Amino acid sequence: MKTLSSIWKKYSFLLLIAFVTLSLFDLRFAVAAAVCMIAPITVSLFKGRYWCGNLCPRGSFYDNIVSRFSNKKPVPKFLKSNGFRIFMVVFMLGMFGFGIKQNWGNLYGIGMVFYRIIVVTTIVGVVLSLFFNHRTWCNFCPMGTIASWISRLRKSNRVLKVSDSCVSCKLCQKKCPIGIVPYDYKGNLLSHPDCIQCGKCVSACPKSAIGYHK
Numbered sequence: 001m002k003t004l005s006s007i008w009k010k011y012s013f014l015l016l017i018a019f020v021t022l023s024l025f026d027l028r029f030a031v032a033a034a035v036c037m038i039a040p041i042t043v044s045l046f047k048g049r050y051w052c053g054n055l056c057p058r059g060s061f062y063d064n065i066v067s068r069f070s071n072k073k074p075v076p077k078f079l080k081s082n083g084f085r086i087f088m089v090v091f092m093l094g095m096f097g098f099g100i101k102q103n104w105g106n107l108y109g110i111g112m113v114f115y116r117i118i119v120v121t122t123i124v125g126v127v128l129s130l131f132f133n134h135r136t137w138c139n140f141c142p143m144g145t146i147a148s149w150i151s152r153l154r155k156s157n158r159v160l161k162v163s164d165s166c167v168s169c170k171l172c173q174k175k176c177p178i179g180i181v182p183y184d185y186k187g188n189l190l191s192h193p194d195c196i197q198c199g200k201c202v203s204a205c206p207k208s209a210i211g212y213h214k
Contacts, residue, residue: 005054008054008055008060009054009060009063010060010064011060011064012055012056012057012060013057013058013060013061013064013065014057015057016057016058016060016061016122017061019032019033019057019118020115020118020119023111023115026111027107027108027111027112027115028107028108028111029111030111030112030114030115030118031107031110031111031114032114033114033115033117033118034114036056036057036058036118036143037143039051039055040052040056040143040144040146040147041143041146041147041150043055043147044146044147044148044150044151044154045150045154046156046158047156047158047159047197048147048151048156048158048159048193048195048197049144049147049148049151049193049194049195049196049197050158050196050197051147052138052141052144052147052196052198053195053196053197053198053199054196054197054198054199058118058122058125059135059138059196059198061122062125062129062134062135062137062138063134063135063198066125066126066129066134067129067133067134069129069130070129070130070132070133070134071129071130071131071132071133072132072133072134073131073132073133074132074133074179075132075133075135075136075139075177075178075179076132079136079139079140080139080140080178080179084140085140085142085145086145088140088141088142088145089142089145089146092117092121092142093142095117096113096117099112099113099116099117100113121137121141122137124137125137125138133177134177135177135178135196135198136177138177138178138196139178139179139194144194144196148193148194149193151193151194152193155191157189158212159189159190159191159195159197159212160182160189160190160195160197160201160202160210160211160212161185161188161189161190161210161211161212162182162183162185162186162187162188162190162209162210163186163187163209163210163211164186164187164209165207165208165209166183166186166187166205166207166209166210167207167209168183168186169183169206169207170183171204171205171206172200172201172204172205172210173201174204175200175201175203175204176200176201177196177198177200178194178195178196180192180194180195180201182201182210186209190210
């Protein structure tokens with residue numbers, strides 16, 4: 001199961017490429033993007049933002065492709081602020097809803113709405129990665145933000161834990177693309193609602209102090 005998960009995290013970005021390519025030939029394929037809008041919210045009811053760090057094809061694209069040329073600098077606080085994130089949720093969902101309403105009954109038109117929103121936001125994420133880290137978009141992604149709100153309201157035990165063996169070396173903080181400080185949770189669950197459980201902190205920890213608790 002772990003091997004399958006690793007393969008998915010490494011290669012699921014191919015689904016994003018297939019989505020972009022197939023939709024160019026038939027926009028009806030683009031409607032499949034609805035999965036990437038529904039799934040983050042559904043998964044958040046059980047495992048927080050696990051979808052964002054492990055199952056999202058675009059997240060895989062950022063981790064495996066974009067990370068190779070990203071600036072790797074911390075994301076500005078403004079882009080992670082509640083005000084900006086609320087604006088993004090309202091703006092993006094408003095534009096999406098308006099587009100769906102305008103094209104209701106026209107599957108090709110609806111497909112174009114999905115296609116446009118996925119392609120444009122992915123390009124925005126790539127451009128921002130040239131200035132900051134590869135997961136900059138994930139800090140204010142509307143669906144990720146909603147998943148974070150749900151995680152805040154519905155605490156889950158299926159998240160990472162920082163054991164007492166943590167020595168606060170701060171290596172985990174440097175690797176976190178969301179800007180979380182894992183060692184602040186020493187002896188407790190890493191219950192920050194924005195943790196995407198990507199495992200970067202797990203790999204960086206020299207004491208193997210971070211992992212899923214049993």
